[in-house]
Amino acid sequence: MIVRISGEGQYELPDADAQRLNDLDNQAVAAVEAGDEPKFHELWNQMLDLVTSDGTELADDELVESDVILPPRDSTFEDAKMEWSGEGLIPD
Amino acid sequence: MPGLGGRFSTVVKAKVSKLLDRAEDPGETLDYGYNKQLELLQNVKKGIADVVTSKKRLQMQEEQIKQQVVKLDTQARQALAQGREDLARAALERKTVAQNELQTLDQQVAELEKQQEALTENEKKMRAKIEAFRTKKEVIKAQYSAAEAQVKIGEAASGVGEQMADLGLAMQRAQDKTEQMKARAGAVEELEAAGTFDDITQLGPPQDDIDKQLAELSAGSQVDDELAKMKAELGEGGGGDAPALEEGEKQAEQS
Numbered sequence: 001m002i003v004r005i006s007g008e009g010q011y012e013l014p015d016a017d018a019q020r021l022n023d024l025d026n027q028a029v030a031a032v033e034a035g036d037e038p039k040f041h042e043l044w045n046q047m048l049d050l051v052t053s054d055g056t057e058l059a060d061d062e063l064v065e066s067d068v069i070l071p072p073r074d075s076t077f078e079d080a081k082m083e084w085s086g087e088g089l090i091p092d
Numbered sequence: 093m094p095g096l097g098g099r100f101s102t103v104v105k106a107k108v109s110k111l112l113d114r115a116e117d118p119g120e121t122l123d124y125g126y127n128k129q130l131e132l133l134q135n136v137k138k139g140i141a142d143v144v145t146s147k148k149r150l151q152m153q154e155e156q157i158k159q160q161v162v163k164l165d166t167q168a169r170q171a172l173a174q175g176r177e178d179l180a181r182a183a184l185e186r187k188t189v190a191q192n193e194l195q196t197l198d199q200q201v202a203e204l205e206k207q208q209e210a211l212t213e214n215e216k217k218m219r220a221k222i223e224a225f226r227t228k229k230e231v232i233k234a235q236y237s238a239a240e241a242q243v244k245i246g247e248a249a250s251g252v253g254e255q256m257a258d259l260g261l262a263m264q265r266a267q268d269k270t271e272q273m274k275a276r277a278g279a280v281e282e283l284e285a286a287g288t289f290d291d292i293t294q295l296g297p298p299q300d301d302i303d304k305q306l307a308e309l310s311a312g313s314q315v316d317d318e319l320a321k322m323k324a325e326l327g328e329g330g331g332g333d334a335p336a337l338e339e340g341e342k343q344a345e346q347s
Contacts, residue, residue: 004254006258006261006262007214007262025098060217060220060221061223065247066101068098069100069105069254
């Protein structure tokens with residue numbers, strides 16, 4: 001599975017991590033919807049850690065599409081609320 | 093993955109397909125993609141230059157305010173030595189405002205520093221991708237049948253398109269932040285122009301908004317604490333602290 005962290009780069013993750021990442025993702029969304037900021041940050045950091053520690057960074061000259069694109073590392077709780085809860089905010 | 097990653101993927105992929113839709117045939121996709129990449133690279137360079145300019149402006153403001161802090165501190169000591177506690181307090185109030193401003197500026201400079209690093213790193217990646225795309229473009233043109241070429245072109249264009257869309261978003265974020273800081277830097281300059289950080293000896297009786305705000309601020313304990321500390325230093329030492337005072341007085345005479 002190829003995962004991009006927006007603003008940073010792409011990582012190749014073992015397929016087994018997909019489920020783990022998906023679980024964290026669902027929990028993070030639940031935390032956002034519940035207004036639980038500390039919990040959101042904790043889960044968000046776990047997601048980033050999972051990708052960067054388990055994944056291998058793709059070489060800069062590889063042209064591959066990502067399966068999943070994560071928001072920028074410095075995304076705030078406010079960003080998360082705006083973009084990722086409910087219907088989400090999809091520009092264009 | 094419907095959550096964070098899913099939504100963001102949707103945003104980026106929508107941008108990618110919009111980019112690619114503009115070109116009609118595969119050959120055009122290649123050339124269009126390549127030209128678009130070069131264009132974007134120029135934008136990134138401009139974006140980085142913008143961040144650097146904003147950072148320098150903030151750093152210059154920092155320098156000026158640092159000088160004001162030193163000056164106001166000296167003036168507070170002089171005022172106190174001459175028994176003018178009211179003036180000393182006013183000087184310390186202004187010093188507190190200036191110090192708070194310094195702290196904010198510090199954080200902003202650090203943030204711009206981070207932006208600059210991230211964009212520079214991004215630009216490097218983009219350049220490598222463009223180079224890879226150029227090589228692939230030539231290989232596809234030379235080696236593949238039309239049908240195969242179409243598939244290969246699609247893959248390469250999506251890969252590089254994603255990088256472009258992501259870089260575009262990063263640029264936008266950097267620009268938003270820089271704009272906010274520019275607005276703030278402008279506001280600080282206005283404060284300076286209004287005399288907030290000015291020489292306390294040039295002040296008349298309190299008359300403007302800033303003085304009112306400062307008076308409110310003086311209720312804060314920082315000014316009281318500092319005033320008490322200065323008094324203690326002046327009181328205890330008697331003649332012991334004289335060098336600092338004399339130095340201050342000399343400066344006052346010179347100015």
